[in-house]
Amino acid sequence: MSRLAALRAPHTLRGILFDLDGTLVDSVPDLAWALDEALLACGFAAAGVERVRGWVGNGAAKLAQRATAWALSVAEEAAPEHEVQRVLESFYDFYASDSSSRSQLYPGVREALAHWSQLGLKLACVTNKPERFTHPILREFAIDQYMPVVVGGDTLPQRKPDPAPLQHACELMGLAPENVVMVGDSANDVGAARAIAMPVACVSYGYNHGEPVSAAQPDILVDHFADLV
Numbered sequence: 001m002s003r004l005a006a007l008r009a010p011h012t013l014r015g016i017l018f019d020l021d022g023t024l025v026d027s028v029p030d031l032a033w034a035l036d037e038a039l040l041a042c043g044f045a046a047a048g049v050e051r052v053r054g055w056v057g058n059g060a061a062k063l064a065q066r067a068t069a070w071a072l073s074v075a076e077e078a079a080p081e082h083e084v085q086r087v088l089e090s091f092y093d094f095y096a097s098d099s100s101s102r103s104q105l106y107p108g109v110r111e112a113l114a115h116w117s118q119l120g121l122k123l124a125c126v127t128n129k130p131e132r133f134t135h136p137i138l139r140e141f142a143i144d145q146y147m148p149v150v151v152g153g154d155t156l157p158q159r160k161p162d163p164a165p166l167q168h169a170c171e172l173m174g175l176a177p178e179n180v181v182m183v184g185d186s187a188n189d190v191g192a193a194r195a196i197a198m199p200v201a202c203v204s205y206g207y208n209h210g211e212p213v214s215a216a217q218p219d220i221l222v223d224h225f226a227d228l229v
């Protein structure tokens with residue numbers, strides 16, 4: 001666990017928090033499929049996977065708002081609420097019907113999680129994705145066994161980059177934040193960790209609103225998940 005352990009004083013690393021979308025799972029293909037089906041069902045054009053990649057990261061409601069604003073050619077905040085709700089409800093229906101068949105676990109993820117949990121580290125998933133969609137995906141990719149603690153985007157009133165979900169995960173793991181590090185793919189993950197002085201490692205391959213996550217200045221940046229081990 002050398003690279004992550006280097007983020008904490010020797011022997012003080014007891015737990016790791018993981019972002020889901022863009023960090024553990026390349027989930028955009030299913031998100032884009034469900035969102036495009038929703039847009040079509042609402043009478044709009046499909047957005048396509050590349051656009052959706054840039055919209056993921058702030059939860060499902062924000063995703064629907066960004067898609068609706070794009071479909072209506074208006075600014076994000078100007079998307080009419082009832083149109084956003086229509087797209088969101090339809091997106092929920094499609095995504096509930098299939099959230100994983102087009103997605104993939106990133107290489108090395110399962111092996112690394114198994115390794116860390118064998119070392120006795122406690123692992124948790126802290127995502128902005130609604131909790132009811134998170135559990136089936138972790139199960140589908142057979143990594144739920146390593147992450148008994150899951151904090152979703154609707155678990156608390158706050159979402160990343162607010163640090164509350166990270167603090168809540170630490171409480172559920174029975175660990176002090178001083179003994180935990182965060183692993184993510186976006187400025188939201190870095191911002192949430194920074195707010196409670198938690199070290200943060202990022203993967204460069206994920207989704208960060210189309211910007212390189214290096215701009216958010218994580219403590220460690222790796223190109224492959226296995227590089228964290």
Ligand SMILES: O=C(O)COP(=O)(O)O
Pocket residue numbers: 019020021022056057058059060063126127128129130153160
């Ligand atoms: O659902 C999202 O918007 C992103 O979720 P994440 O926090 O796992 O990247």
Ligand SMILES: [Mg+2]
Pocket residue numbers: 019020021022023057184185186206207
């Ligand atoms: Mg992410």
